[in-house]
Amino acid sequence: MRRRKTAIFFLVFGICLCILAVALNVGWILLNLREVVLLVIGIVFFALIITGLILNTIFLVREIRRSEQHDAFLNSVTHELKTPIASIKLYLETLKRRDVEPERRSEFYDIMLADTDRLLNTVEQVLSAGRAGEKKRQMNVEKLELGAVLGSAVEIVRSRYHLDETVIRLTEPPNDLSILGDEGDLRTVFVNLLDNAVKYSKTDTKISIRAKKRAMNKRVDILIRDNGIGIPSPELKRIFKRFYRVPNETAKETKGTGLGLAIVRSIIEKHGGRIKADSKGEGRGSTFVVQLPLV
Numbered sequence: 001m002r003r004r005k006t007a008i009f010f011l012v013f014g015i016c017l018c019i020l021a022v023a024l025n026v027g028w029i030l031l032n033l034r035e036v037v038l039l040v041i042g043i044v045f046f047a048l049i050i051t052g053l054i055l056n057t058i059f060l061v062r063e064i065r066r067s068e069q070h071d072a073f074l075n076s077v078t079h080e081l082k083t084p085i086a087s088i089k090l091y092l093e094t095l096k097r098r099d100v101e102p103e104r105r106s107e108f109y110d111i112m113l114a115d116t117d118r119l120l121n122t123v124e125q126v127l128s129a130g131r132a133g134e135k136k137r138q139m140n141v142e143k144l145e146l147g148a149v150l151g152s153a154v155e156i157v158r159s160r161y162h163l164d165e166t167v168i169r170l171t172e173p174p175n176d177l178s179i180l181g182d183e184g185d186l187r188t189v190f191v192n193l194l195d196n197a198v199k200y201s202k203t204d205t206k207i208s209i210r211a212k213k214r215a216m217n218k219r220v221d222i223l224i225r226d227n228g229i230g231i232p233s234p235e236l237k238r239i240f241k242r243f244y245r246v247p248n249e250t251a252k253e254t255k256g257t258g259l260g261l262a263i264v265r266s267i268i269e270k271h272g273g274r275i276k277a278d279s280k281g282e283g284r285g286s287t288f289v290v291q292l293p294l295v
């Protein structure tokens with residue numbers, strides 16, 4: 001809130017300075033109509049001052065917005081780390097204090113394992129975001145069958161959320177779809193996209209993933225489509241920025257760090273590909289298209 005007030009203050013301050021500069025310039029013109037040289041110098045200085053002011057204001061507003069996003073990120077990461085730890089602690093204390101029946105005990109172990117998975121997942125995301133920032137990171141590039149990479153990503157997400165086979169439908173791509181890339185990184189891409197598709201869908205989730213050859217077999221488009229909450233069109237580009245989360249109720253209720261898509265985009269670009277998001281609007285599902293070069 002305080003930051004917002006500071007932003008408004010600097011915006012008003014910038015606008016006042018612009019008005020002052022315009023007044024100065026008009027006065028200058030009136031006083032020096034005949035002195036053309038001075039007039040020209042005045043106009044040039046005026047243009048310089050105005051440009052400087054505008055750049056300064058844009059910079060300030062951007063910095064404030066970024067720092068707001070950092071705060072939100074820290075909050076969500078802390079929350080993501082604290083909740084599973086608190087849950088594991090509770091179950092361990094119960095197991096220590098009481099004599100729990102074997103059936104319940106095994107149920108407790110399952111919950112604790114799911115919590116450790118969640119912890120590992122968060123730590124892995126933060127680490128990958130750091131790694132994605134390194135320009136010269138070594139990639140373990142090899143020839144990969146796209147079908148196998150997609151298949152393993154689907155399996156990981158299915159078991160993470162204990163999903164029915166019918167929730168995620170993978171249209172098996174033909175065998176000749178080979179790509180050059182780092183298997184671990186590419187799996188991270190599709191796991192992240194499928195994970196989001198599950199997270200941002202409310203009821204009766206249906207997700208499809210399929211590959212289509214493009215540009216005379218030089219490229220492949222992989223489409224991941226869901227019938228979830230959708231994305232408003234002004235947000236379609238912003239969601240790929242680090243720490244950015246769409247400011248709506250579902251995002252607040254859903255756990256996340258705003259890092260997933262930034263990691264995804266960085267990996268795809270390192271593989272010479274592109275990614276874009278499409279959605280007909282809120283409540284109407286989303287489609288993510290990943291384009292990669294074929295071997």
Ligand code: ADP
Nearest residue numbers: 196197200239245246256257258259260261286
């Ligand atoms: P996180 O999921 O951790 O918040 P991401 O970078 O993966 O971070 O996603 C950024 C934002 O994009 C999400 O907070 C969400 O608002 C939006 N988003 C991503 N995928 C989807 C999807 N399949 N459907 C609707 N919204 C999505």
